[in-house]
Amino acid sequence: MPIITFEGHQYDCRQDETILECLTRHGLLIPSSCQNGVCQTCLSKAVKGEPTAESQKGLKDTLVAQGYFLACVCKPQADIEMAVADVSHADVGVTVVEKQMLNESVVRLRLSCDETLDYVAGQFVNVKHPMTELVRSYSLASLPDEDCLELHVKRVPDGRMSGYLHDQAKVGDRFLLTGAAGDCFYTEKDLQQPLLMVAVGTGLAPMYGILRDALQRGHRGDIHIYHASLAVQGLYYIDEMNTLAQQHENVHYIPCVMHGEAPAGGQQGDIQQIVQSSMPSLRGWRVYVCGDPAIVHGLKQTCFMAGAAMPDIYSDPFVFSEK
Numbered sequence: 001m002p003i004i005t006f007e008g009h010q011y012d013c014r015q016d017e018t019i020l021e022c023l024t025r026h027g028l029l030i031p032s033s034c035q036n037g038v039c040q041t042c043l044s045k046a047v048k049g050e051p052t053a054e055s056q057k058g059l060k061d062t063l064v065a066q067g068y069f070l071a072c073v074c075k076p077q078a079d080i081e082m083a084v085a086d087v088s089h090a091d092v093g094v095t096v097v098e099k100q101m102l103n104e105s106v107v108r109l110r111l112s113c114d115e116t117l118d119y120v121a122g123q124f125v126n127v128k129h130p131m132t133e134l135v136r137s138y139s140l141a142s143l144p145d146e147d148c149l150e151l152h153v154k155r156v157p158d159g160r161m162s163g164y165l166h167d168q169a170k171v172g173d174r175f176l177l178t179g180a181a182g183d184c185f186y187t188e189k190d191l192q193q194p195l196l197m198v199a200v201g202t203g204l205a206p207m208y209g210i211l212r213d214a215l216q217r218g219h220r221g222d223i224h225i226y227h228a229s230l231a232v233q234g235l236y237y238i239d240e241m242n243t244l245a246q247q248h249e250n251v252h253y254i255p256c257v258m259h260g261e262a263p264a265g266g267q268q269g270d271i272q273q274i275v276q277s278s279m280p281s282l283r284g285w286r287v288y289v290c291g292d293p294a295i296v297h298g299l300k301q302t303c304f305m306a307g308a309a310m311p312d313i314y315s316d317p318f319v320f321s322e323k
Helices: 019-026 059-066 160-168 201-216 239-247 271-276 291-304
Strands: 001-006 009-011 043-048 067-071 082-083 093-101 106-113 126-127 135-139 149-154 175-179 195-202 223-229 251-257 286-292 314-317
Touching: 001 019, 009 019, 067 239, 126 149, 126 251, 135 149, 135 201, 149 160, 149 201, 195 201, 195 271, 195 291, 201 223, 201 239, 223 271, 223 314, 239 251, 251 271, 271 291, 291 314
Parallel strands: 001 082, 195 223, 195 286, 223 251, 286 314
Antiparallel strands: 001 009, 043 067, 043 082, 093 106, 093 175, 106 149, 126 135, 126 175
């Protein structure tokens, strides 16, 4: 019979018994509710071993790719080591090795990790302030095979974390982070599927990673990537994005501004209206949206109404705080 390893202890799982039933029989309680694979309260993660296909039905492909499954319907066929989905990550020490302003309000930090960080391009990490208990989340613009982690940090008025990273952190300084997390990343489920990427402000950080990851994996479908800002001064990585578009004929880069003249090849106006008019039908498309929460929410609705299936819409909205 399969052996379930959970929190350092092993439990035998009877034939035709789910992992939830097994743990309950041994006196262990994990979050659960419906017990038929609908509510996803019992979402768990396989640390070692493979969950059954049945236990991953209905989950986003990005969760499946990370080994997540539903314990209430998982009848394991072999030994498996698992953890509940909200298990915390260990702290990782990082050192600032490069700091550069990308525009007047966005700084790029490149960080060297004390140990290898397991992540997928587009996920986010939680940065810990070195002198307080403050924690803030920032998406990664880097790829796992690159030497450093890359963060794009927007200055928030009176923001203690962004203020520290902009004004105080310098090359050689150290702090801690945890991660990575988030399910806004690329998977190889369909290399021909057209992709729509919409980034607002520093929402470009995860998109820059996701785009390069998709190309590295050989994505062949068209990729339309919109980067929006209030004015041209708020845009960045224009040269890098244009270079990627020139190198890959399936990449179409469109810089967008609300006010003033847009850069060459770009558009002027509200980003939601631009996407709505430029992409009247998104049936069969995969969509990535990152940036300001209110704009992300509106864009998700726009893309859904244009025909994109909800499981094919991925987002990690940024929630800014002044505390």
